[in-house]
Amino acid sequence: MNRQSPDTLRNSLAQALDDGPFSVALRLAIQASGLSLDRLQRRLDGRGISVSRTTLSYWQSGRTQPERPESVRAVRLLEDVLDVPEGALTGLLGPPRPRGRWSAHPAAQAPRPDRTWARPEGVLRVLAQVGAAPEHLAHLLQRRRSVQERLDAHRQVRTLTMQMVVESRRPQVRRALIVHHFHMAGVRGPVIEDARGWRAGRVRSDHETGFEVHEMILDRPLAMGERAVVEYTLAYPPGHLEPHSRHRVEPGTRELSVEVTFDRAALPARCRSFFQPSIAHPKVTAEDLWIGSCTAALIVFDPEPGLHGVDWEWE
Structure with missing residues (x-):
């Protein structure tokens, strides 16, 4: 609603x-x-x-x-x-969509930082530190993304595990760039643990805006259209009081799932899914999410391009 x-x-x-x-x-x-x-x-x-x-x-x-x-x-x-x-x-109304949900090679479009992040200059700065630009974020299409986020009894984010099916949009893609934004100024960012299908490379931060880019080196170069399963866990130090779990979805993503697990001693009063066509748009609340024993889940097939997520209220 x-x-x-x-x-x-x-x-x-x-x-x-x-x-x-x-x-x-x-x-x-x-x-x-x-x-x-x-x-x-x-x-x-x-x-x-x-x-x-x-x-x-x-x-x-x-x-x-x-x-x-x-x-x-x-x-x-x-x-x-x-x-x-x-x-x-x-x-x-745009042109008719290609038939079939798994089109061979959807047209690659570089994500626009001004539509995804409130401080796009920070994104440009961290990407420049690893010799990249926004178009490099589109070299791998995320066909499927599964997110599991865990908060502790103090309402702080402690781990975020991401598993993805990625598809190469360029010949011989060797790395992926993962951009994160952290709301807590002065708090150290997370470290990558349990990477599978790739390994952690350089990490660069923009302290003014709270952006961080993680360079991930693939286990093998991917040819055009080749797919791989990759996974990693972000382990957060104390102090990350995030207000939501928000994820950018580009055209061609087939499935998005976001599971947020809370400590039983600190269950929120309410969880809701939301969507934003861009960061400039206000959140549109899709539905209240059932928390159950301690987990709220959002599952979307063929998600609309934009920002999808789960937010929570404690009181």
Whole structure:
């Protein structure tokens, strides 16, 4: 559910209608209208356009997008029903997506630091320290990412284990660059333990902004399109009081899972998943997550490009 205030929701909608993507703009327009998907489907049906509730759900989640002529006509009608300017939603529809969820070689696009991090100058500085630029972050596509994060009884992050299926986007890729941002000024960053499929290389930091880059040397060079399974654990020293677990997803990622495990003596009052098309957009809360005995989990298939994560509240 979305917990933004009405003013924040209107501002988020206006920005999404300008910048996209389509799924976020549609989701925010539906939320601003106050209509459920069932009521929205009935209104469209009453105007002679048949669109299932499932299809509407897929459109607003980014799982599919309107492509056929009758679907585009439905989006034009949605603009009227949801009271957004004519052409605001249809103008965000890009070209049809390639069929099949595992396209051979998705077009490589360098991540934009200004869309992913609040202090992009820090990212540029740490990358420069290892002779890299933002486009080097796109040399390996993360087809699948599984994250396990553990907090202790003092609410501090202690370990983060990352397992990925990566695919080479260039011939003879020999290294990967992992960028992290730490919120606690003056606290030492984590160290890499239990690496598998690669080994730790250089680590460079930008103390002004809290960014750190870890260079990982692959066990073997990967040819174009070749895949490998890699894993590592970040072991944190005391003092890391992170407010959330947030992860950048690029086009071509098939699956993202984030599990956050809390100490039984310090369970949060609430956990929620969230999504941001970019760092400039406010968080859109997707759903409350069940904590169970001590773990909250977010699992997304074919995740929409942007920032996905889990945040928590203690009181």
